[in-house]
Amino acid sequence: MQSVDWVLPLFAAVPLLSAAIAVLLPWRAARDVISMVIPLAGIVAGGWLFVHTAEHGAIAHNVGLYVGGVAIPFAADTFSAIMIITTMIVAATANWFAIVSGETVSRYYASLTLILITGVNGALLTADLFNFFVFIEVMLLPSYGLIAMSGTWSRLAGGRTFVLVNLFASTLLLIGVGFVYGVTGSVNIAALQGVAAGNGPAVVAMGVVVIAIAAKAGVFPVHTWLPRTYPGSSAAVMGLFSGLHTKVAVYMLFRIYVHIFDLEDRWNWLIIAIMIISMLIGAFAGLAENSIRRVLGYQMINGMPFILVMLAFTSEDPQRALAAGLLYTLHHMITVGALILNSGAIEETYATGTLSKLSGLARRDPLVAAVFAAGAFSIVGFPPFSGMWGKILIVVEIARTADWVAWLVIAVIVIASVGALLAMIRVWRTVFWGSPMQKYPSALRVSGRLLAPSALLMVVSLAMFVFAGPLIDAVLISTEGLLDVGAYADAVLGEDPIGVPDMTDLQGGR
Amino acid sequence: MIMALTIGVLVTGAVYLIQQRGMVRIVFGMTLFGHAANLMLLAGGVGAWRGEPFPDRTAVADAADPLPQAFVLTAIVIAMATTTILLTLSALGRDDDTDVPEPADDNITDPMATLGRAAATEPTGSTAKEVRS
Numbered sequence: 001m002q003s004v005d006w007v008l009p010l011f012a013a014v015p016l017l018s019a020a021i022a023v024l025l026p027w028r029a030a031r032d033v034i035s036m037v038i039p040l041a042g043i044v045a046g047g048w049l050f051v052h053t054a055e056h057g058a059i060a061h062n063v064g065l066y067v068g069g070v071a072i073p074f075a076a077d078t079f080s081a082i083m084i085i086t087t088m089i090v091a092a093t094a095n096w097f098a099i100v101s102g103e104t105v106s107r108y109y110a111s112l113t114l115i116l117i118t119g120v121n122g123a124l125l126t127a128d129l130f131n132f133f134v135f136i137e138v139m140l141l142p143s144y145g146l147i148a149m150s151g152t153w154s155r156l157a158g159g160r161t162f163v164l165v166n167l168f169a170s171t172l173l174l175i176g177v178g179f180v181y182g183v184t185g186s187v188n189i190a191a192l193q194g195v196a197a198g199n200g201p202a203v204v205a206m207g208v209v210v211i212a213i214a215a216k217a218g219v220f221p222v223h224t225w226l227p228r229t230y231p232g233s234s235a236a237v238m239g240l241f242s243g244l245h246t247k248v249a250v251y252m253l254f255r256i257y258v259h260i261f262d263l264e265d266r267w268n269w270l271i272i273a274i275m276i277i278s279m280l281i282g283a284f285a286g287l288a289e290n291s292i293r294r295v296l297g298y299q300m301i302n303g304m305p306f307i308l309v310m311l312a313f314t315s316e317d318p319q320r321a322l323a324a325g326l327l328y329t330l331h332h333m334i335t336v337g338a339l340i341l342n343s344g345a346i347e348e349t350y351a352t353g354t355l356s357k358l359s360g361l362a363r364r365d366p367l368v369a370a371v372f373a374a375g376a377f378s379i380v381g382f383p384p385f386s387g388m389w390g391k392i393l394i395v396v397e398i399a400r401t402a403d404w405v406a407w408l409v410i411a412v413i414v415i416a417s418v419g420a421l422l423a424m425i426r427v428w429r430t431v432f433w434g435s436p437m438q439k440y441p442s443a444l445r446v447s448g449r450l451l452a453p454s455a456l457l458m459v460v461s462l463a464m465f466v467f468a469g470p471l472i473d474a475v476l477i478s479t480e481g482l483l484d485v486g487a488y489a490d491a492v493l494g495e496d497p498i499g500v501p502d503m504t505d506l507q508g509g510r
Numbered sequence: 511m512i513m514a515l516t517i518g519v520l521v522t523g524a525v526y527l528i529q530q531r532g533m534v535r536i537v538f539g540m541t542l543f544g545h546a547a548n549l550m551l552l553a554g555g556v557g558a559w560r561g562e563p564f565p566d567r568t569a570v571a572d573a574a575d576p577l578p579q580a581f582v583l584t585a586i587v588i589a590m591a592t593t594t595i596l597l598t599l600s601a602l603g604r605d606d607d608t609d610v611p612e613p614a615d616d617n618i619t620d621p622m623a624t625l626g627r628a629a630a631t632e633p634t635g636s637t638a639k640e641v642r643s
Contacts, residue, residue, distance in 0.1 A: 130581060137588045144595050148602075160533060160599050167540055167592050168528075171547045174585055178547070181577065182554030 004052065005061035005491075008074035011045065011084070012122040012135075014038065019114035028104060035095045035110035039117060042088035050081035054477050058484070060127060060190075060491040069191055069497035075127035077488055078481030079326070082474060083124050083251050086330045089460065090243025090337045091117055097341045097453040098236035101348045106149060112142035113240060123248050127492045129177045129187040129209065132252060133170065136216070139248065140166050143241065147233045158232025165225040169215040176208030184501040189255065190492035191500040193485055194262035198507035206260055210253065217249035218301055219308065220278035227289070227297030231353075235344020238293060242300055242340055243333040250307055250329055254322065257311050259485055268312040272405060275305035275312070276412045283419025287426060291353040292343035295423050296336060299379055302420055303332040306394055309409060316400045322479040324393035327472065331378070331386035331464060338457035339375040342368065345450035346431075350440060355427065359434030365446045367455070369432045374458045376424035381417055386464035389472070391417065513553050520546035533600030537593060544589040548582045555579070 015038050022034045053059060053076055062071030095113055098104050119139030126132050143166075148159035181187050183201040196206040215222040226246070230238045257263060282302025286295040310325030345368060346361065347353040362369040378385030381392075395413060398406050464471055481487075493500065520542045527539025555575035561568030563576035 130584075134584060134588075137592075141588075141591060141595070144592075148599065156599065156602055160596075163592070163596055163599060164528075164536060164540065167596070168543070171540075171543055171589075174581075175547045175550050178551035178554045178578065178581060181551075181581070 005059045005074075007045075007049075008059070008061045008076055008125055009063060011042070011074075011125055012118050014041070015114045015118040015121065019111040019118065022114060023108060023111040028107075031107070031110040032099045032104050035104065035113055036092060036099070038114055039088045039092035039095060042117065042121065043085055043092065046081050046084035046088055049076055050078055050085065050474070050478075053078045053081055053481060058481060058488045058491040060488075060494075062494070067496070067498060068493035069186070069188060069499040072131055073127045073188070073190070073492045074122075074125045075190070075488060075492045076125050077484070078478040079251075079254070080124045082326070082330070082478045083247070084121060086333050087120050087124070087244055087247065088117070090333050090457075091120075091240060093337060093341065093453045093457050094236050094239035094243070097239060097344060097450070098234075100449045100453070101234075101236060101344065103234060103236045108145065109149070112145050112149075115142040116146070116240065116244060120244050120248055124251060127189045127488075129180060129189060129192075133173050133177055136170060136173065136248075139245065140170065143245070146237045146240070147229065149234075149237070158229040161225055162229040165229075166216065169212045169222075172215070173209060173212035176205055176210075176212055179205035179208060184506060186499055186501050188492065188500075189259050190489040191497065192260050193489055194260070194503065195501060195506050196260045197262040197264045200506040202260075202506050206256065210256065213249045213252050213256070217246050217253065217304055217308070219304055220274055220281055220301075223278065223281070223301050223304075226301060227285075227294055230297050230300070231291060231293040235293065235340055235347055239337050239340040239344065242336050246300060246304060247329060247333055250304065253308060254311070254325070254482065258318075258322070258482055259488070263311075263314045263318055265312075265315050268315075268405075271312040272309060272409060275309040276409065278305035279309075279412055279416040280419070283416035283423070286423040287419075290355055292346065292355065292358075292427055292431065293340060293353050295355075295427055296339050296343065298423065299339070299420060300332075300336055302416060303328070303336065303379075306391070306413065306416075307332070310394065310397065313398050313401055313406070313409075317397070318483055319476060319479050321397045321400075322482060323472070323475040324390075324397040326475045326478055327393055328390040330471075330475070331390040331461065334457050334461050334464065335375055335378040335385070335387060338454045338461065339372065339379065341454035341457065342371050342375060342451070345446050345454060348450055349444060349446045350437075355430040358431045358437065360432075360436040362432040364436065367448075368446045368451055371451060371455050371458050372432065373428070374461070375454070376428065378458070378461050380421045380424060384462060384465050385458070386461040389465060389468045393472070513549060517546045517549050517553075520549070533596070537596045537600060540596065541589070541593060544585070544593075548585055548589075551578050551581045551585065554581075 018034050018038050022031045025031050058075060058077040060073050060075035062068065062073050064071065091113070098109060103109055116139055119135045122135035122138060123132055126135055144159065144163050147162050148156055177187055180192070180202060183205055184192060184195055186192060195202045218226040230241060233241070261267070279302060282298050282305065286298030289295045289298065307325045307329050310321050314321045343353055346358065350358060352358065374385060378387040381387040381390070391413070395410050398409050524539045524543035524546060527535050527542065530536060555578035560574030561572040563573045563579070565573070
């Protein structure tokens with residue numbers, strides 16, 4: 001078989017090069033085209049990668065063709081591929097919204113989003129913890145620019161918090177990776193297979209890494225930055241971030257827990273305790289917020305624990321449990337992206353997303369109301385949208401263990417879903433119902449161009465409901481690839497790797 | 511020992527400075543934290559004195575571990591870039607106070623003022639004016 005692993009670095013290289021080209025081009029139309037073509041090409045390339053890795057197993061490329069264990073590898077399995085497809089769908093739609101809402105009038109917008117895409121692709125494909133830190137920084141540096149770009153005071157204040165929290169979390173991640181290297185002598189995920197299982201020193205080091213990534217994922221108790229900074233940015237930027245930043249962190253938590261912690265069940269109580277609190281806070285704190293996108297910010301906090309709690313229920317059937325989490329991840333990226341872009345369309349037209357200033361939009365813009373209602377249905381878990389299968393799969397997989405902890409978690413999931421429903425009803429009641437607004441010119445309507453990106457995402461969500469069978473097959477194939485740690489290690493390390501840590505000392509008490 | 515003490519002092523200073531209100535002080539705090547992280551990375555190699563990690567100059571048995579040094583070099587470059595962004599953010603705005611009471615966008619009611627760029631083509635009849643407080 002002809003080896004195709006040299007393709008992997010291109011996932012990072014092509015967006016980076018096109019970012020450089022876009023910054024040089026003086027024509028806005030040309031920059032817009034590049035910022036759309038690259039994520040669309042990413043969807044196609046991700047689809048190809050999925051088909052290829054589903055057929056041939058994990059592939060890896062050692063940059064510079066150094067020997068395994070020394071080289072800095074790119075690696076891909078079906079799990080990385082399906083994440084690339086979905087992140088690129090969200091990125092393409094967010095960029096589309098940015099183009100129609102006039103965000104790309106700024107010369108650097110296209111380049112910054114392309115560098116962000118570089119970082120996302122790199123982080124999803126790297127098999128090296130230190131390189132993961134580097135790609136996280138590649139994601140963050142353009143984000144600092146994007147979040148502060150439009151330059152109102154609120155955005156600047158949000159930008160400051162965003163930069164500080166993320167810089168602090170990145171530095172913590174760096175410290176953790178340094179400790180991992182100090183105690184094991186490697187930062188290669190394939191070489192660290194199962195190193196944090198047992199009571200060895202690597203558990204503490206990996207613990208620091210996990211805390212840092214959890215802060216980026218917005219998990220309780222390190223979630224407070226997210227709903228305070230994301231709504232301050234523009235809707236296009238928030239849509240981009242919602243699909244990219246936190247979900248890359250989720251991807252890495254899955255990968256680390258499967259590969260390095262070896263799905264150990266002794267952390268289950270900790271995962272469950274944190275995720276239960278996180279669910280409740282995400283569900284109910286949004287009720288106190290005063291603008292559409294702030295409520296949605298808490299829905300992002302609410303979605304994260306549904307995904308991560310599945311890590312604690314892998315003892316019976318890890319493939320199906322992780323597949324439930326993955327399906328919810330994909331649904332959440334699409335749905336939250338749609339809702340954010342929908343509220344962005346309202347904001348671009350009426351200049352405010354504040355709940356108290358908007359009312360009666362259901363009569364004024366029935367299509368906008370329909371898309372919002374669809375998104376709200378999906379996020380709560382009503383049919384006919386992707387959220388229903390996402391939540392059903394999670395509940396079924398949790399119920400598989402059938403002890404009191406499982407029933408507790410299911411009860412909290414139901415309560416948190418009711419909380420999400422209340423938050424959505426509150427937005428619906430204040431923004432879409434009520435008397436017509438007097439202050440705005442009667443001819444002013446949300447234009448179809450602004451609505452189209454979020455409507456498209458809701459169509460994707462509907463398709464995820466209708467074609468749930470093939471989709472669930474796809475996520476099962478993805479988690480099968482994720483759990484096949486042997487094939488991943490073989491692909492990354494190759495024959496005769498050097499510098500692989502000796503597990504006998506590191507897995508004390510196992 | 512000296513390494514551990516230095517890291518301790520740096521982290522203490524960083525924690526104190528990050529809790530201040532002014533952005534510039536927080537930036538100093540983040541810089542100290544970055545230094546502490548770099549020293550921790552170096553401590554991941556061998557703490558004692560080692561030769562430079564070039565095989566043609568130093569015997570491999572005496573050479574230092576080059577990987578933590580490469581890590582630190584990468585981290586320093588990234589930290590410097592981020593510090594620049596942070597300092598820019600602290601210079602923007604009226605002062606460097608990080609405590610902003612009320613977001614200004616929420617007080618804007620005129621669709622022509624800031625956010626309604628795409629709405630500018632609609633027949634609104636109102637004139638663009640700054641409502642920024």
